[in-house]
Amino acid sequence: MRQKKVKYATKEILESYGVIVEPKRLELTDKSAFLEIGSGKGQFITKLALDNPNYIFIAMEVNINVCYRIMEKKEAMKLDNLLIILGDASFLNLYFDKDSIDGIYLNFSDPWPKAKHHKRRLTYPPFLKTYTELLKDDGFLQFRTDHPKLFLDSIDYIEPYFNIVDVNYELEASAYMTEYEIKKRAFGPIYQLIGKVEKHAKEGL
Numbered sequence: 001m002r003q004k005k006v007k008y009a010t011k012e013i014l015e016s017y018g019v020i021v022e023p024k025r026l027e028l029t030d031k032s033a034f035l036e037i038g039s040g041k042g043q044f045i046t047k048l049a050l051d052n053p054n055y056i057f058i059a060m061e062v063n064i065n066v067c068y069r070i071m072e073k074k075e076a077m078k079l080d081n082l083l084i085i086l087g088d089a090s091f092l093n094l095y096f097d098k099d100s101i102d103g104i105y106l107n108f109s110d111p112w113p114k115a116k117h118h119k120r121r122l123t124y125p126p127f128l129k130t131y132t133e134l135l136k137d138d139g140f141l142q143f144r145t146d147h148p149k150l151f152l153d154s155i156d157y158i159e160p161y162f163n164i165v166d167v168n169y170e171l172e173a174s175a176y177m178t179e180y181e182i183k184k185r186a187f188g189p190i191y192q193l194i195g196k197v198e199k200h201a202k203e204g205l
């Protein structure tokens, strides 16, 4: 979906608020670190960060206008434990060391319904391979969507890389919902799966 342009959303302004606007290696401490890719306006990750001050949360968002909204929330909520990356998931390797992340969240990722665009899906195999490399051995991937075809395709993509420990075809509302989830709940079920890293996938695929 096209996002409204935000007048003040420039790389310079975002950088002045501490947003990471160019790829650089993040030095994560020994605290647990959780990454959301395609955070949109940031409601989910900011709430998680607020409720879990002892963990590090990282929001990655490629669209500068919505990234600005995450930064506004971070400022308003005074979140010292939230890092924001203005960047593309295709370059995750430039930011993170292997085995450095405890969990990855994908919420309402763009469905890219046409076959010729499937490779842009954030659950497509090359992305999954990177996730398994960056996740710690007991790390998890949590994927949530309202799009049935994307969900079923993603189960097929994810199975070789992760041990799928939970599949839910009618997820209940919770305290941690994105802007999309709040809107989409009115129109039908929300799907979610959780996968745990499979050691052999890291070594072989």
Ligand SMILES: C[S@@+](CC[C@H](N)C(=O)[O-])C[C@H]1O[C@@H](n2cnc3c(N)ncnc32)[C@H](O)[C@@H]1O
Residues within 6 Å of the ligand: 001, 037, 038, 039, 040, 041, 060, 061, 062, 063, 066, 087, 088, 089, 090, 107, 108, 109, 110, 178, 179, 180, 181
């Ligand atoms: C459909 S929106 C959902 C936003 C939010 N997760 C929510 O549920 O409200 C998908 C978001 O993913 C972002 N996105 C898509 N591809 C991305 C990529 N390769 N790297 C980072 N963000 C991406 C888009 O800019 C958009 O904000």
